[in-house]
Amino acid sequence: MFSFKCVLFVVLQAVSCWGEFFSSTSGLEKLFQTEVVLLEELQSYVNGIYQHAEALQGEIDAIRVEHQSAADGIDDYLNNPVNAFRLIKRLHSDWETFEGSVASDTSRADYLEAMAGHRANLSFPSGDDFVGSAIALTRLQQTYQLDVAELASGILNGVKYGTAMSWQDCFVLGQHLYALRDYNHTVPWLQQSMQLLGEQTYGQESASLDFMEAVVDYHREMGAHESALGLVNHVLSVEPDQRSHLLETRQQLEQLITDGDKNGLLHLTARRPGDYHASREFRLYEQVCRGELKPQPAAQRNLRCRLRKSRSGYVPFKLEELHLDPLVVQLHQVVSAEEADFMQRTARPRIKRSTVYSLNTGESTAAAFRTSQGASFNYSKNSVTKLLRRQVGDLSGLDMDYAEDLQVANYGIGGHYEPHWDCFPENHVYDEGDYKGNRIATAIYYLSDVEAGGGTAFPFLPLLVTPERGSLLFWYNLHPSGDHDYRTKHAACPVLQGSKWIANVWIRERHQDRVRPCDLQRNHEISLHYRDFD
Structure with missing residues (x-):
């Protein structure tokens, strides 16, 4: 029995940012269907043999029970980060273990031939997907200060969402964090793994104790x-x-603890000077995501909710002021559920890994601080994109001829976008054909609700906007003088539970002076403090 409980040791030397499944919940459906096919293939093989049937059937039943429990709510199942990690982990390593056990059997030929065909035709996660899902879990753990034991049991912020992780799941996660040199997160996951192993009926067997002894070396x-x-x-x-x-090992460890010994990898991994994740700004961002920091009551005293008359004669907008200086507003119920679903369906076949502009290369590239997938659409694409364009223009009065293409994005397992400004930096060199200027304003359509996490955080205000399906968030990135408003730095908090779909509208500043005329005097000093905020 224990032979089927062993785990695959894989040491990853580098992390790529090009995973196709962990960065968007949309792609996870393909992986789920892959596992459905593999289950049937393995079941067919098991039905043809008897000597391996008992051991393999136990593994099949455990996964099938999970699939059956997910059948009534496949979206909820796939949107859960623990379920997504376990699905990727099973397909990345467990199924190779099953194949290895079959390879020793004389009736393996048909099964292995069928598996080879499936590997050529079905979707499988890459090593980058596996690492990306592991990092996403630890990102959620850190951002929302989740207890490892609760997270492993499928509890997110006190709510039970999905299937608990096994001791193997926790160990493989800890092992990969070790390979990534994230030792602070390695320790609690290895601890959880060994605790779960000790609770199993086979946890008292010599083979299990051998394994625990090996893990002692990790900790040491x-x-x-x-x-x-x-x-x-x-x-x-x-x-x-x-x-x-x-006994000698115990004595040595007791002495090290008594002496307060600080030798070991944990004590050599202090964050490097200048590491953004150790900065006060990043801590503010995480506090806003957790709801611990909110605007001062004085800043909210004059906020209003009102009906904003439509310039085009449509039904008035339900406008809520979220912040006055800088102005941040949210319009409610501007997109119907049908229109939001239509945009998701239209984007799914086209989405690919989201990129960011690199100051060093002048090109767009994938980055670990932005994990999502997206697709762009010209506003003339269909009636819904035309509607979205018209609504933003109607609200703001800005000339939408100078808006970039609509960007639809989906955030996957722990999907996030760390704090950033939407406007281009002051030293930005515009392309020869790019005559539209900087991004004067941003509008975000929320095309889905998000059950937990996934808010839009403004760490300097501090303000957290909860995604609300059908609503539109709007703010200006520039002062009326055309200078950057550094207070508008914002971020997409990690998605804790659910699938986040948005549509971004970025409007350039050219020919917008009729709506937002430039002040005679610059007034950007109020935000300069936040340009180099530590």
Whole structure:
């Protein structure tokens, strides 16, 4: 039995940002269907043999129970980050273990031939997807300060969403975090793995204890002496006579703890000077995402909700002021559920990994600080894109002839976009044909609700906007003088539960002076403080 519980040791030397599945919930449906086919293939093989049937059937049943529980709500299942990680992990490593067990059987030929065909024709996650999903889980854990034990059991912010992770899931996650040198997150996941293993009926077997002994070395190398000592004590409590060699190890660990020894990888991984993730600004962003920082009551005292008359004679906008200086407003119920669904369906076949502009190369490239997939549409594409264009123009009065193409985006497992400005930097060199100027304003259509997380955070205001299906968020990126308004730095908080779909509208500043005339005097000093905020 334990042979089928062993895990695949994979050490990843580098991380690419080009994963096609973890960065968007849309692609996970293909992986789910892949596993459906693989289950049937493996079931067919198991039906033809008997000597391996008992062991393999146990694995099949466990996965099939999870699939059956997801059948009534496949979207909710795939939108759960723990479920998504486990799905990717099974397809990335577990199925190779099954294939290895079949390879030793004489009746394996048909099964392996069929599997080879499936690998050529079905969707499988890459190593980058696996690493991306692991990093996404730890991002959620850190941003929302989630307890590892609760996260592993499928509980997100106190709500039970999905299937619990197995000890193997937790170990493989910890192992990959170790390979990525994220030792602070490695320790709790290895701890959770060993705790779950100890609770299993086979957790008292010698093979399990051997495995725990091996994990002791992980903890010792990292300098997590308390964790190592806890494992040693557990192993000795089960087999004190057979494991007497661990008595010396226990004594050494106890002495290291008494001495306050700080040797080990954990103590060599302090963030480098200038690391953005250790900055005060990034901490503000995470606090806003958690709802711990909100605008001061004085800043909200004069905010109003009102009906804004449509310039085109349509039904008045339901406008809510979220912040006055800089002005941030949200319009409610401007897009119907049918129109939002239409845009999602239209975008799905076209979306690909989102990119960001690089100051170093002058090109757009994928980046770890933005994990989503998107597609662009000319506003003349269909009636809905025409409507979206008209609505933003009607609200703002800005000339939409100087708007960039509509950008539809979907955020996947822990999908996020770290704090950034939408306007181009002051030293930006515009292309020869790019005569439209900087991005004067941003409008975001929320095309889906998000069950947990996924808000739009403005760390300097501080303001958190919760995605509301059918609503439109609008603000100006520039002062009336044309200078950058550095207070408008914003971010997409990681999606904790659900699937986030948005449509971005960026409007350039050329010919917008009739609506927003340039002030005679510059007034940008009020926001300069936030340009180099630490």
